[in-house]
Each structure stands twice: as structure tokens, then as C-alpha cells.
Amino acid sequence: MIFVSHARKDKPVTNPFVDKILRLGFEIRAEHIFYTSHPDTGISGGDYINGSIFRKLLQSKLIVLFLSKNYFDSPYCLCEMGAARLLKEQGKADVFIFLFPGLSYKDMQGVFTENMVVGLDKSGTDSFINMASSVCSAIISDRPAAYTREADEFLKKLSSALLEIAPPKTVSIEEFSKLQTEQAALVAKLSQTGEKNNDLQSYVTKLEELKDRHDVDAIKPRTAQKVEEAYENLLTAIASQLMPLSNSGKRVFFYLWKYGPEEASRRVGQNQLDIGHDVDKNFFCKDGSYYYFASRGDKVKEHVDALNHFFSKDNLVGLCQQYGFQESEWEQLIKNLPVEPMQDIEFWEENCLPLKPLDNLAVFEDKLNVLSHPLQLPPWRTPCQTVTTNRPLTAQKGSPPKMIFLG
Numbered sequence: 001m002i003f004v005s006h007a008r009k010d011k012p013v014t015n016p017f018v019d020k021i022l023r024l025g026f027e028i029r030a031e032h033i034f035y036t037s038h039p040d041t042g043i044s045g046g047d048y049i050n051g052s053i054f055r056k057l058l059q060s061k062l063i064v065l066f067l068s069k070n071y072f073d074s075p076y077c078l079c080e081m082g083a084a085r086l087l088k089e090q091g092k093a094d095v096f097i098f099l100f101p102g103l104s105y106k107d108m109q110g111v112f113t114e115n116m117v118v119g120l121d122k123s124g125t126d127s128f129i130n131m132a133s134s135v136c137s138a139i140i141s142d143r144p145a146a147y148t149r150e151a152d153e154f155l156k157k158l159s160s161a162l163l164e165i166a167p168p169k170t171v172s173i174e175e176f177s178k179l180q181t182e183q184a185a186l187v188a189k190l191s192q193t194g195e196k197n198n199d200l201q202s203y204v205t206k207l208e209e210l211k212d213r214h215d216v217d218a219i220k221p222r223t224a225q226k227v228e229e230a231y232e233n234l235l236t237a238i239a240s241q242l243m244p245l246s247n248s249g250k251r252v253f254f255y256l257w258k259y260g261p262e263e264a265s266r267r268v269g270q271n272q273l274d275i276g277h278d279v280d281k282n283f284f285c286k287d288g289s290y291y292y293f294a295s296r297g298d299k300v301k302e303h304v305d306a307l308n309h310f311f312s313k314d315n316l317v318g319l320c321q322q323y324g325f326q327e328s329e330w331e332q333l334i335k336n337l338p339v340e341p342m343q344d345i346e347f348w349e350e351n352c353l354p355l356k357p358l359d360n361l362a363v364f365e366d367k368l369n370v371l372s373h374p375l376q377l378p379p380w381r382t383p384c385q386t387v388t389t390n391r392p393l394t395a396q397k398g399s400p401p402k403m404i405f406l407g
Contacts, residue, residue, distance in 0.1 A: 003060035004035040005080040007070035012164035025150030027141035068100035073168035125151040227325040249278035250353040261290040
């Protein structure tokens with residue numbers, strides 16, 4: 001006899017297991033299966049439940065446990081698991097254990113050894129078929145192909161069956177502790193939100209009493225994002241989006257944005273820039289003799305346009321409203337930048353176009369003829385030497401830029 005120990009709430013999984021694998025695959029008759037969730041294989045009418053379960057356990061050659069959160073929430077199931085362990089140790093029955101998704105071996109707390117536990121997957125059902133074929137050969141058919149076919153059908157519908165299972169009404173101590181921590185964090189966040197709402201209401205009340213912009217700027221609350229922070233976030237967004245481009249592709253991106261397709265395409269040909277890799281990545285496309293931004297390039301261009309918008313004094317009022325900084329803060333930032341930063345190749349090189357580092361300095365020297373700025377080698381370095389370095393290389397020119405084009 002095969003004893004199927006399970007939680008009643010897990011029937012969406014255990015019913016198909018019994019019907020497909022045991023009854024259709026193995027062709028085991030109902031009287032050789034004890035499975036309480038089906039009338040044909042469960043407790044007979046009038047039988048004493050506890051006595052019937054204990055008697056069937058003693059008669060079983062193979063006990064199959066379906067361990068789940070619902071299983072551990074059931075006193076009956078835990079008693080069956082304890083009895084199964086005892087019978088296993090006495091050599092009176094073999095035990096096979098399926099572990100539901102979401103649980104791990106540590107949830108068993110050492111009741112059985114880890115090598116006795118399998119998941120609800122192809123490997124698990126194959127292991128079960130091997131054990132049942134050996135232990136219960138007297139009651140199963142000799143049709144291995146049928147075992148595998150029905151097991152595969154069971155696994156195909158397993159994901160949807162798991163979704164039908166209702167969770168237990170109790171949780172573990174660990175889960176309860178985690179929920180308590182999350183609740184405390186949410187309460188604290190709610191309290192902070194309430195304080196912010198009160199501050200904003202006070203701000204609105206004061207605004208209603210003011211007359212001109214100077215008065216508004218004087219009482220405007222400081223927001224979490226400063227002007228430098230907003231600026232750095234915009235730069236980071238562009239640099240991260242352009243990172244997959246080749247070094248030549250980074251130069252072409254600047255040309256397209258600044259000059260448009262005709263002039264950018266002319267410079268691609270003049271400098272013999274290879275951007276085939278970037279075209280394949282959907283940053284650029286070519287129509288006739290001109291290069292254009294492709295869909296991925298257009299998305300990056302939106303970030304560049306946003307940074308260019310940030311630099312325009314015509315947009316200053318809207319920027320201050322959007323980010324919450326003062327006009328004087330913006331002006332302090334801008335005065336340290338070129339007059340039109342996004343039109344300045346050095347600004348792009350230093351801030352927007354991180355180049356991929358070269359592992360070998362000799363390779364770097366071979367490309368000196370296409371550098372935007374000459375490279376001054378240190379006195380201890382001669383052109384014929386080869387030095388391997390894991391650090392990005394920078395050119396030296398007065399105030400050295402952080403990035404340079406290699407083409």
C-alpha cells in the first residue's frame with residue numbers, strides 16, 4: 001500500500017498526483033492507495049479516523065509526504081510525519097518526501113535527512129518513479145512509458161495548481177517577526193508623511209498671505225534635492241545610457257546631437273569612424289548616406305535634451321518649481337560651466353561620455369592620431385614600452401579632462 005500524507009488545503013496538487021501518477025501511470029488499484037481527500041481511497045464510512053490512519057500507516061510499504069506550509073500547520077499531518085519517521089527507522093516502510101516551492105530543508109528542522117527530500121519538479125517525479133517501481137513492484141503495472149507520460153502531464157499543470165492553494169491562517173515565528181519589522185517601518189514612514197503634510201499645509205497658508213515673488217522665495221521650504229544633486233543625476237543618467245556605445249559611437253552621438261545628420265555623417269566618413277556595432281545595438285541607423293538616431297538613440301537623446309533644458313535660463317522658473325532650488329543656487333552652479341555646456345566637446349568628454357578603459361597602454365598610443373587632445377607621456381614612459389594597467393587612462397592638458405575620445 002502507498003500512504004499519501006498531505007494537507008487537505010493542498011488538494012489542487014495532491015489530487016492530480018494520485019489520479020495521474022498513481023492511478024493512471026502506475027495503474028494502482030484504489031484499495032492499494034490510502035489518500036483521505038478522495039472517497040475511493042480514503043477512510044471508509046463508520047471507521048474511527050485516528051485508528052484508521054494508524055492502521056493504514058502500518059500496512060504501507062511506501063509513505064509519500066507532501067510538505068508545505070499548510071502541512072506544517074496541521075496537527076494530523078505532523079503526527080503522520082512523526083509516525084513515518086518511526087516506521088522508516090524500524091525498517092517497516094520507505095518514505096518519500098516532496099517539498100513544496102517556498103520551503104527549504106531547514107523548515108523540516110532535521111526530522112529527515114536532506115537526501116530524502118526532493119522538489120516538485122522533473123527530477124523529483126523521476127526519483128519517485130524509481131523508488132515506487134522498486135518498493136511497490138507487486139501492485140504497479142509494468143509500463144514505464146506510462147509512468148513518465150502521466151508525470152509530465154502532472155508537472156505541466158503544477159504551476160496553475162499551486163496558485164489555487166489557500167495559504168495557512170498562521171505564520172512562522174520568523175515571518176511574524178519580519179511582518180512586525182515591516183509594520184514598524186510603515187508606521188514610522190506614515191508619521192514622517194504626516195509631518196511633511198503639516199509642513200506643506202503651513203507653507204500653503206503662508207503663500208496665501210504673500211504678494212510678490214521675492215516674498216515667496218524667502219519662505220520657500222528646502223527640498224531634499226539640491227541643485228548639484230539634480231545636475232549630477234542628469235549627468236549620470238546620460239553617462240549610463242551611453243555606456244554600451246563604442247568610443248567611436250560616443251563621438252558620433254555628439255556629432256548627431258550638435259550638428260544633425262548631414263554634418264555628422266560627413267565627419268563619420270572623414271574620421272573613418274566604425275560604428276557598425278552601435279548600429280546593430282539600435283543606437284543609430286543609416287538611410288542613404290546619412291546616419292540618424294535609431295529608437296535606442298532617441299531615448300538617450302531625451303536625457304540629453306533634458307540636461308540642455310536644465311542649462312537654459314529661459315527655463316529657470318520652471319526648473320526651480322520642479323526641483324525646489326533657488327535661482328541663486330542655479331546661477332552659482334552655471335557660472336563654473338562653459339557658456340553653452342552642451343555645445344562644448346570638452347564638457348561632453350569630461351561629463352557625459354565615459355570611455356571604455358584600454359588594458360594596454362601601447363594600444364592607446366596607436367590611436368593618438370585621432371585624439372581630440374595631444375597626450376603628454378610622463379618622462380619615465382617611452383613609446384616602445386608596453387605597460388598593462390587596469391585603470392582608465394586620461395590625457396594631460398592644462399586642467400586634465402576626466403574622459404577623452406579614442407574614435
